Every structure is written in structure tokens, then in C-alpha cells.
Amino acid sequence: QLVESGGGVVQPGRSLRLSCAASGFAFSNYGMHWVRQAPGKGLEWVATISYDGSDQYYADSVKGRFTVSRDNSSPSLYLQIDRLRPDDSAVYYCAKGIYTFGQYYFDFWGQGTLVTVSS
């Protein structure tokens, strides 16, 4: 199970930290990911962190403002979002990844947490 939290209504320029609590699988063995979906739009991959946290990857649209991290002892995944912009408004999903020849597809998703950036 993956349960996201931390979403809400936030003013532009502010920060937010999303969390994803994991259970029911060996969290420390899997790369984890954030994928977002703006209202009525498609899916956009945001960030990936390797199983041990040593590697992170980001979409260009969020690089420098978003930071993905994890705590394998909790076990939880996090997304720190700084300098929020209106186009960051979306449902943010955490997803468990299956690693195949360097990249991932997503075999399980949380229910998502809604972030709305508005003044």
C-alpha cells in the first residue's frame, strides 16, 4: 500500500513537502517515483529515487525546485517542492517502480494527493 499526504492549497512561491507511506512490500528494494496529473490532463513523470537513495532523477520542469528523498526505516518517500508555481497544481502520485535495464515502469500507485497553487 502507498498512502500520500501533505497536499493542500498553497500560495505561489511557497514550499510544500509531500509524503508517501509504504507498507506491504520490501520498500528498501525498490526505486520509487513521483508522477503528477494536472486536472483533466495526462500523466507527467516528476522524479525518481533509487532503492538506496543514492541516485535521483528529475523532469526538467521541476529540476532545481523539487527534491525527492526517502527513509527506508520508516518506510516513506518524500517530495520537497520549493518556489511553487500555478502550473505545479496537480494530483501527485507516488509509485513503486520495477527496474529494467536502467529505467522503470510503475507496477503500483498510491491514491494521490492534490496540490493547488493559488493566491
Added chain:
Amino acid sequence: DIQMTQSPSTLSTSVGDRVTITCRASQSIGSWLAWYQQKPGTAPKLLIYRASSLDSGVPSRFSGSGSGTEFTLTISSLQPDDFATYFCQQYSSYPLTFGGGTKLEIK
């Protein structure tokens, strides 16, 4: 970046129809393609990975094919539970990218 283009964007169909959705990649991705189903207000669900491998528990009426730049998702006989939006995703290289989605509507 690899662009993923799905067609059609919307498809009006009926229960029992055979449905085919196409996903094209802007460059070759081998077989590194996944398909997801999403119903309104819920998270996406994995259907197919590596272009043609069915995820556990997915009904056999779903199938995937293709390699390189052109891929298809086929539903052999549409069931009421299948009216949803379908997305493809390439995992050949970063950034991981999705198609724009295909929404199946009741005719």
C-alpha cells in the same frame, strides 16, 4: 526527450467491440513500453509491461504488441468495466514519458 503519441484521443465504443489503441514513439524504444488504465478519480493501474507482458491479474482480453516505435493495446471484447482512459509510457530513457491518453466512451 522521447515523445509518445497516442491515437485516437477518444473512442466511442460498445460492449463487445474489439478495440485497438495505438502509441507511437518519436524514436525507437525497443520493447520498453507499458500500458496503464485509469478510471476517474483513481490512480492508474498497470496492465502491460515490456510491450506485451500482461501484469498479474489483468484479464486475458487485454493484449499488447509492437516494438521500436509503434505499439498497440488491444481489448478483444470490451466489457463494461473497461470504459476508462488508457496511457502508454516509455521506459527506454529519461525523462520517462507518457502518451496523452485514450479515453474509451460508451457509444
